[in-house]
Every structure is written in C-alpha cells, then in structure tokens.
Amino acid sequence: MKYLRKIHRMFKLHRIFIKQDLKKLMEYKIDFLTGAIGMLLTQAINIFFISVIFARIPSLDGYSFEQIIFVYGFSLLPKAIDHLFFDNLWAIGYFIIRKGDFDKYLTRPVSTLFAVTVEKFQVDAFGELVVGILLLGYSIPRITVSISVLNVILFFVSIFFATFIYTGVKLITSSISFWTKQSGHIIYMFYMINDFAKYPTTIYNRAVKAVITYIVPFAFTAFFPASYFITGGNAWYNIGGTVVMSAVLMAVGIFVWNKGVSAYESAGS
Amino acid sequence: MRRIFKIYKPFTHAGLLLAAQYRANFFFFIFGDILRCFINYFLWHAVFSSGGEKTFAGFSETDMVVYIFISFLTSIIAYSDGSYAVGEEIRDGSIAMRMIKPIRFDFAFLFQELGERIITVSLIFVPMMLGVEVYKFAVTGAVCFNIVNFILYVISLILAYLITFYFNVCYGYSAFILKNLWGANFLKDCIVGFLSGGVIPLAFLPSAVAAVLNILPFASLTYIPVMMYVGMFDVPTIVFSFALQIFWLVFFIILQQVIWNACVKRMSVQGG
Numbered sequence: 001m002k003y004l005r006k007i008h009r010m011f012k013l014h015r016i017f018i019k020q021d022l023k024k025l026m027e028y029k030i031d032f033l034t035g036a037i038g039m040l041l042t043q044a045i046n047i048f049f050i051s052v053i054f055a056r057i058p059s060l061d062g063y064s065f066e067q068i069i070f071v072y073g074f075s076l077l078p079k080a081i082d083h084l085f086f087d088n089l090w091a092i093g094y095f096i097i098r099k100g101d102f103d104k105y106l107t108r109p110v111s112t113l114f115a116v117t118v119e120k121f122q123v124d125a126f127g128e129l130v131v132g133i134l135l136l137g138y139s140i141p142r143i144t145v146s147i148s149v150l151n152v153i154l155f156f157v158s159i160f161f162a163t164f165i166y167t168g169v170k171l172i173t174s175s176i177s178f179w180t181k182q183s184g185h186i187i188y189m190f191y192m193i194n195d196f197a198k199y200p201t202t203i204y205n206r207a208v209k210a211v212i213t214y215i216v217p218f219a220f221t222a223f224f225p226a227s228y229f230i231t232g233g234n235a236w237y238n239i240g241g242t243v244v245m246s247a248v249l250m251a252v253g254i255f256v257w258n259k260g261v262s263a264y265e266s267a268g269s
Numbered sequence: 270m271r272r273i274f275k276i277y278k279p280f281t282h283a284g285l286l287l288a289a290q291y292r293a294n295f296f297f298f299i300f301g302d303i304l305r306c307f308i309n310y311f312l313w314h315a316v317f318s319s320g321g322e323k324t325f326a327g328f329s330e331t332d333m334v335v336y337i338f339i340s341f342l343t344s345i346i347a348y349s350d351g352s353y354a355v356g357e358e359i360r361d362g363s364i365a366m367r368m369i370k371p372i373r374f375d376f377a378f379l380f381q382e383l384g385e386r387i388i389t390v391s392l393i394f395v396p397m398m399l400g401v402e403v404y405k406f407a408v409t410g411a412v413c414f415n416i417v418n419f420i421l422y423v424i425s426l427i428l429a430y431l432i433t434f435y436f437n438v439c440y441g442y443s444a445f446i447l448k449n450l451w452g453a454n455f456l457k458d459c460i461v462g463f464l465s466g467g468v469i470p471l472a473f474l475p476s477a478v479a480a481v482l483n484i485l486p487f488a489s490l491t492y493i494p495v496m497m498y499v500g501m502f503d504v505p506t507i508v509f510s511f512a513l514q515i516f517w518l519v520f521f522i523i524l525q526q527v528i529w530n531a532c533v534k535r536m537s538v539q540g541g
Binding site: 036042045049052053057058060195199203204208 | 455
C-alpha cells in the first residue's frame with residue numbers, strides 16, 4: 001500500500017511537470033515546429049538512402065527492404081520514448097553540474113533522479129515516434145509477422161526494456177559529471193553507438209558485433225528483438241537478452257548515480 | 270593584404286586559444302560522429318557483396334569507402350559556426366559592440382574561425398588522410414596517392430569553407446527578422462547535409478535531380494571537393510566545378526554585404 005501511494009504520487013507529480021513543459025512549448029511554437037520537422041526530415045532522408053540502395057540490389061545480406069524498414073522503425077520507438085522522458089540527463093552532463101544548479105534537486109522531497117528526469121518533457125521526440133510508428137505500419141503487413149496475443153505482449157515488453165537500455169547508457173555516462181563536472185561529450189560518444197542498431201548486426205565485423213552486443217548493448221534495442229518478430233525464433237535470447245541487459249544497465253546506472261550524488265560538490269559562488 | 274592580416278591576427282589568436290581549450294571535448298564529439306562513417310562503411314560493404322555488380326553509378330567499393338570518409342572530413346573542416354554566432358549576437362545585442370569598432374564584421378568572424386580551424390585541421394586532417402590512404406593500399410596492394418588530386422582537393426576544400434562561411438553568415442542575418450533558435454539551425458544543417466552530397470553521392474540520385482543539385486551552391490560544399498579527391502572528374506568538369514565554386518563564393522560575399530548594409534540602417538538593439 002505504501003509503495004502504491006508512492007507511485008501514485010510520482011505519477012501525479014509527473015503530470016504537473018508535463019503540463020508546465022507544454023505551456024513552455026506554446027510560447028516557442030515555431031522552434032518546436034522547425035525542430036520536429038527537422039527530426040522528421042532526418043529520418044525521411046535516411047529512408048530515402050535505404051531505398052536508393054535497394055533500387056540496385058534485391059536483398060541486403062539476406063534481408064528484404066521491408067524487413068530492413070521494420071528493424072529501422074523498431075529502433076526508433078525506444079529511442080523516442082527515452083528522448084521524450086529522460087532528455088534532462090543530457091543537461092546534467094553538459095551544464096547542470098558544472099554551474100552548480102544540481103543543488104536545487106537535493107532540496108526536493110523526492111529522489112534526485114526522479115526530480116531531474118521529471119523536469120523536462122522533450123516533445124521533439126514526437127518526430128521520431130511518429131516516423132517509427134509509420135514505418136512499422138508500412139512494413140508489418142508486408143513481412144511475415146505472426147500477430148498473436150503473446151507477440152503483442154512481447155512487443156510492448158521489448159520496447160519498454162529497450163527504452164531503459166538507452167536511459168541506462170545515458171545515466172551511467174551523465175553520472176561521470178559528478179566527478180568531472182562535465183560529461184556531455186562522453187554521453188554523446190556512447191549515445192551515437194545506437195545508430196549501429198538500425199541495421200542487421202550481421203553486416204558488421206566481429207569486433208563491432210561484440211561491442212554492440214555486450215559492452216554498449218544497443219543491438220538489444222532494435223535488431224535482436226526485431227529479428228524475433230521477423231523469424232519467430234530464439235525468443236529467450238532476443239527478448240530475454242533485452243530484459244537482462246536493460247536491468248543490468250539500469251542497476252549499474254542507479255548505483256553510479258547514487259555514488260555520484262554523494263560525491264557532488266557544488267560550484268562555489 | 271599585409272595590413273589586413275596585421276589587424277585581424279588577434280582574432281585568429283583568440284580562436285586558436287578557444288579551440289585548444291576544448292580539444293578534448295572535440296575528440297569525443299568527432300569519435301561519436303565518425304561512428305556513422307563506419308556504419309556506412311559496413312552497409313556499403315554488405316551492398317557490394319550482395320549486389321553482384323562491381324560498380325554502382327561509377328563507384329567501386331574502394332571509391333565508395335573513400336567517399337564516405339573524405340566527405341566526413343570535408344564536412345568537419347568546411348563547417349562554420351557563422352549562422353549560430355551571428356544569430357546569437359543579434360539576439361543578445363552584442364552586435365552593437367562590433368559596429369562601433371573600425372573593423373569589418375565578417376572578417377572578424379572569419380579570422381576567429383580560422384584560428385579554430387588550425388586546431389581542427391591539425392588534429393584530424395592528417396590522421397584521416399593517412400587512414401584512407403592506408404585503406405586504399407591494403408585493398409589494392411599499391412600506393413595510389415595522387416598528388417594532383419590531393420592539391421585539387423585542398424584548393425576546392427578552401428573554397429568550400431569560404432562558401433560555407435558566407436552562406437552561414439547570410440543565414441545568420443535572418444535572425445534580424447526571424448528568431449533563429451535551435452530548431453531553425455537544426456533544420457538547415459539537415460537539408461544542407463543532404464543537398465551537398467554528405468549523405469549519398471549526388472551521382473546516385475535520379476539524373477534530373479542530380480543535374481539541378483550539381484548547379485546549386487550546396488554541391489560546392491562537399492560533393493565537388495570530395496569528387497576531386499576520388500578523382501572521378503574529367504578535366505572539363507574540374508574547370509567547370511572550380512568556376513562554379515568561385516561564382517557561388519562571390520555571390521554569397523556580395524549578398525552578405527547587401528544584407529549587412531540594409532540591416533545596419535534598420536537595426537535597433539535593446540539594452541546593451
């Protein structure tokens with residue numbers, strides 16, 4: 001009961017913060033629009049790039065155009081959801097710690113991590129979310145995916161946990177700034193590895209495969225779970241791996257974050 | 270000429286110090302961006318192994334790999350912060366301070382960026398060039414470094430940088446009218462990146478589209494210099510491309526001057 005009440009309170013706070021952010025948004029409508037169009041356009045150009053390639057070859061490493069589009073669309077969903085809710089971690093890495101602004105979170109009656117992430121609701125992410133859903137809508141009827149209750153559940157489970165792979169990577173790398181004052185560029189370096197997940201991992205060499213499977217496991221955010229839905233095989237590895245990797249990253253992330261908060265020294269002024 | 274260098278040298282020095290201060294961060298960012306080259310490398314490798322054909326639109330696999338990495342290098346070196354810096358100064362009003370000094374606005378920015386560029390070039394130009402040449406050696410088994418292509422590339426690259434700079438300054442002036450925020454710059458970078466051949470060589474596009482894009486100023490920013498390096502242009506095309514680059518450079522310099530003169534008269538700065 002106690003935990004239920006606590007969770008209920010967190011959701012209520014979250015709603016209040018989202019409302020605040022939407023108000024800010026209405027003030028900078030044009031900036032939001034151009035940003036969202038930019039996000040859409042970036043994805044559209046990438047899809048165009050893939051279709052130019054497929055105009056010249058029948059299949060890429062055994063995958064058809066529709067299957068590649070499915071993997072690509074799948075990869076956008078967890079990325080967008082993480083972008084939507086946990087974008088403020090970038091600000092931690094870039095300037096919140098350096099300027100000493102982290103002090104304010106320490107004074108709040110909720111956990112610091114919750115207070116930081118709840119503060120920003122990044123609507124730019126809707127661009128990626130919309131493109132992801134469109135691509136899945138385009139590709140699913142054109143490839144052999146068996147639609148069953150179990151698969152629908154597994155789909156949402158894998159999206160949910162894949163999201164926390166992104167968040168976990170950002171959490172660990174942004175926590176570094178508690179010691180170094182600034183780690184935005186480190187977050188960027190690790191975050192960019194996610195682009196590898198958009199294509200089948202079979203096209204990469206062994207070293208790259210090992211990195212994106214075991215070290216910065218972005219392969220579990222898209223290709224592995226998506227390939228379960230394409231081939232219907234190996235659910236334990238493809239979906240289970242996503243759950244395990246995400247749990248491990250979040251556990252490490254929260255541990256490092258808490259260590260970092262106790263090591264935090266405010267900027268003197 | 271000597272006088273100009275003497276006047277604007279302090280700006281170059283300031284840019285140099287600024288870039289040196291942030292060189293560690295720069296390395297992390299470059300590393301993050303270069304990953305995309307490797308993704309494209311593996312992607313094209315898979316394309317060439319599953320295609321059966323040896324060349325696509327005249328590109329062999331080696332040409333394609335060289336194109337990917339050299340176009341990345343070109344876009345890093347010919348990058349300009351102009352639109353952001355100008356927009357920022359217009360918004361916060363510090364542009365007024367520039368106006369009361371007996372120096373040219375565009376030169377001050379240009380020479381400051383030149384200082385930053387010295388650091389960038391010294392950090393990544395040589396390693397990437399070496400990397401590409403070693404790759405070509407490993408694949409073909411022969412040293413294929415072509416000094417003529419290299420010199421053509423460097424000249425074209427310098428022109429590309431100057432065009433980028435003046436184009437961005439012009440774009441930055443739109444902050445006088447629009448409020449250039451993050452979104453507008455993001456959108457611009459996205460469109461320019463595609464139209465300049467940074468995503469895919471223009472030769473891969475439908476021929477009608479490619480013909481138009483070849484003439485537009487964007488091709489001068491990435492596509493032309495890189496094609497010079499890959500060595501896929503014949504002599505008439507090389508001459509035409511240089512003429513085109515010079516035309517667009519002059520065009521944007523004049524446009525910049527016209528907008529600046531018009532804006533200075535109507536400008537009002539709040540606070541100060």
